[in-house]
Amino acid sequence: MDALLERLRAGLPAEALITDPDVTASYAHDMASFCDAGTPAVVVLPRSVEEVQHVMRTATALRVPVVPQGARTGLSGAANASDGCIVLSLVKMDRILEISPVDRIAVVEPGVVNATLSRAVGELGLYYPPDPSSWEMCTIGGNIGTASGGLCCVKYGVTAEYVLGLEVVLADGRLLNTGRRTAKGVAGYDLTRLFVGSEGSLGIVVKAVLALRPRPPQQLVLAAEFPSAAAACDAVCRIMERGHTPSLLELMDRTTVRAVNAMASMGLPESTEALLLCAFDTPDPAADLAAVGELCKASGATEVVPADDVAESELLLQARRSALPALEAVKSATMIDDVCVPRSRLGAMIEGTAAIAEKFGLTIGVCAHAGDGNTHPVVCFDHTDPDESRRARASFDEIMALGLELGGTITGEHGVGVLKKEWLARELGEVGLELQRGIKSAFDPLGLLNPGKLF
Numbered sequence: 001m002d003a004l005l006e007r008l009r010a011g012l013p014a015e016a017l018i019t020d021p022d023v024t025a026s027y028a029h030d031m032a033s034f035c036d037a038g039t040p041a042v043v044v045l046p047r048s049v050e051e052v053q054h055v056m057r058t059a060t061a062l063r064v065p066v067v068p069q070g071a072r073t074g075l076s077g078a079a080n081a082s083d084g085c086i087v088l089s090l091v092k093m094d095r096i097l098e099i100s101p102v103d104r105i106a107v108v109e110p111g112v113v114n115a116t117l118s119r120a121v122g123e124l125g126l127y128y129p130p131d132p133s134s135w136e137m138c139t140i141g142g143n144i145g146t147a148s149g150g151l152c153c154v155k156y157g158v159t160a161e162y163v164l165g166l167e168v169v170l171a172d173g174r175l176l177n178t179g180r181r182t183a184k185g186v187a188g189y190d191l192t193r194l195f196v197g198s199e200g201s202l203g204i205v206v207k208a209v210l211a212l213r214p215r216p217p218q219q220l221v222l223a224a225e226f227p228s229a230a231a232a233c234d235a236v237c238r239i240m241e242r243g244h245t246p247s248l249l250e251l252m253d254r255t256t257v258r259a260v261n262a263m264a265s266m267g268l269p270e271s272t273e274a275l276l277l278c279a280f281d282t283p284d285p286a287a288d289l290a291a292v293g294e295l296c297k298a299s300g301a302t303e304v305v306p307a308d309d310v311a312e313s314e315l316l317l318q319a320r321r322s323a324l325p326a327l328e329a330v331k332s333a334t335m336i337d338d339v340c341v342p343r344s345r346l347g348a349m350i351e352g353t354a355a356i357a358e359k360f361g362l363t364i365g366v367c368a369h370a371g372d373g374n375t376h377p378v379v380c381f382d383h384t385d386p387d388e389s390r391r392a393r394a395s396f397d398e399i400m401a402l403g404l405e406l407g408g409t410i411t412g413e414h415g416v417g418v419l420k421k422e423w424l425a426r427e428l429g430e431v432g433l434e435l436q437r438g439i440k441s442a443f444d445p446l447g448l449l450n451p452g453k454l455f
C-alpha cells in the first residue's frame with residue numbers, strides 16, 4: 001500500500017488522491033443492488049491524459065487492479081471496486097474540447113455529463129441523441145463503457161452509433177487512438193466499436209469523438225391508456241408495421257404508473273393497466289400523433305390524449321424518466337432486469353414477466369423502451385426477508401431465461417457487470433466466450449482492468 005501511494009504521488013497532485021477510508025468506501029459501488037463490491041486501496045481523480053497514463057503505468061508495475069468509474073449510475077455493478085484496487089474516477093476530466101457544426105462532431109473528455117453535452121450542442125443547433133434517463137448525472141465515459149441507450153433510441157439508435165473515434169490509455173500506459181473524425185472510414189478492424197460496451201475491461205477512455213445530428217424540431221408526446229399490457233404491445237407492433245418513425249415509444253405498466261404518482265404526484269391515470277407514450281419530432285408531429293392515436297384505438301386503447309404543447313410533453317417525459325427511482329421506492333430493494341427482445345415478441349415478454357411475478361408472489365413493475373423491445377422489469381422486494389430475497393433473485397433469473405427463449409438478449413443497455421456474469425456465457429456460447437476472453441487478454445494480459453466483470 002505504501003509503495004503504491006508513493007509511486008502514485010510521484011506523478012499526481014495531492015488533490016488527485018483520496019485515501020481516507022470513509023471517503024474511498026463511498027466509491028465502492030454503482031447503483032445496482034446485490035452486486036459484490038470490494039474495498040478500494042485508493043481513489044484517483046486525474047485531470048489529464050498524462051495523469052491517467054501515470055496511474056496505469058504504476059498499476060502495471062505493481063500489479064494492482066484498476067476500476068474505471070464515471071458517475072456510478074450503472075445498474076449492473078460494472079463500476080464496483082475490487083479489493084485493494086485503484087478506483088480511477090474520470091469525473092474531473094469533464095471538458096468539451098470541440099464542437100464542429102461543419103464536421104458535425106463533438107470532441108469530449110470522458111467525465112462530461114450527458115445532459116451538459118446535449119445542451120451545449122443544442123445551443124449550436126445540433127443534437128447528441130443518446131439520452132439515458134439518468135442523463136443529468138451519467139457521463140459520456142460511462143455511456144461508452146455500457147453502450148447506453150435511452151428514450152430516443154427507437155429513432156436515433158444507441159451510443160455505439162455515435163462514437164466515431166476514441167483516445168484510450170491501455171493497461172500498460174500506452175496511448176491508443178482508434179477510429180476517425182471523418183464522416184466515413186473503414187481502415188482496419190473497428191476497435192472503436194469494440195470499446196463501446198467493454199465496461200472498462202479493455203482500456204481507459206480519455207477522449208471521444210462523437211457524431212452529432214442537426215437538432216430536430218421539438219417533439220410532441222401522446223399518452224394512450226390500455227386495458228392490458230398486451231393491447232399496448234399490439235399498438236407498438238402496429239405503429240412500427242405501418243412505417244411510423246416515432247422519436248420515443250415507451251411503456252409503463254400499472255405498477256410503474258402508481259409508483260411514479262406516489263413519488264412525484266404526476267397525476268398519471270391510475271386505472272390504466274398500461275400507459276404508452278409516443279412522440280414525434282417530425283415537421284408535423286400533431287398529424288403523426290393523430291395517425292398513431294387511431295392505431296392505439298384499433299388496439300383497444302381506452303383513452304388517447306395528445307399533449308397540448310411542448311411543456312406538457314416534457315412533463316410526460318419527466319414521468320417516464322422517474323420510473324426507475326419510483327419503482328425503487330416501492331419496497332426496500334430492487335433488482336432491475338434489462339432484457340431486450342425482438343419487438344414482435346414484446347407482448348410475450350411482458351405477459352411472461354407477469355406470470356413470473358405471480359409464480360414467485362412478488363411485485364414486478366415493468367417500464368420499457370417499447371419501440372426497441374427493451375423491457376426493464378423491476379423486481380421489488382424486502383431485502384431483510386431472506387425468503388423474499390431468494391425469490392427475487394430466482395425471478396430475476398427466470399426473466400433473463402425468458403428473454404433468451406424469445407430470441408432476445410440479457411441486456412439491451414445496462415451491461416453485464418457483476419449482476420449478469422453467469423448469464424453472459426449462456427448468451428454467447430462456448431466459442432463466443434473463448435474469443436471474447438482472448439480479446440480481453442490481448443488488451444490486458446495481466447488482467448488488471450476492472451477484474452471480475454463480464455466473465
Ligand SMILES: Cc1cc2nc3c(=O)[nH]c(=O)nc-3n(C[C@H](O)[C@H](O)[C@H](O)COP(=O)(O)OP(=O)(O)OC[C@H]3O[C@@H](n4cnc5c(N)ncnc54)[C@H](O)[C@@H]3O)c2cc1C
Pocket residue numbers: 030031067068069070071072073074075078079090110131132133134137138139140141142143144145146147148149150151198199200201203204205206324325413414450
Ligand atoms: C435512474 C436511472 C436511470 C437510468 N436510465 C438508463 C437508460 O435509460 N438507459 C441506459 O442505458 N442506462 C440507464 N441507466 C444506467 C446508467 O445511467 C448508464 O449505464 C450510464 O451509461 C452509466 O454512466 P456512468 O457515468 O454513471 O458510468 P459508471 O456507472 O460509473 O460506469 C459504467 C461502466 O463504464 C466504465 N467506465 C466509466 N468511465 C469509463 C472510462 N472513461 N473509460 C473506460 N471505462 C469507463 C465503468 O468501469 C463501468 O464498467 C440508468 C441509471 C439510473 C440510476
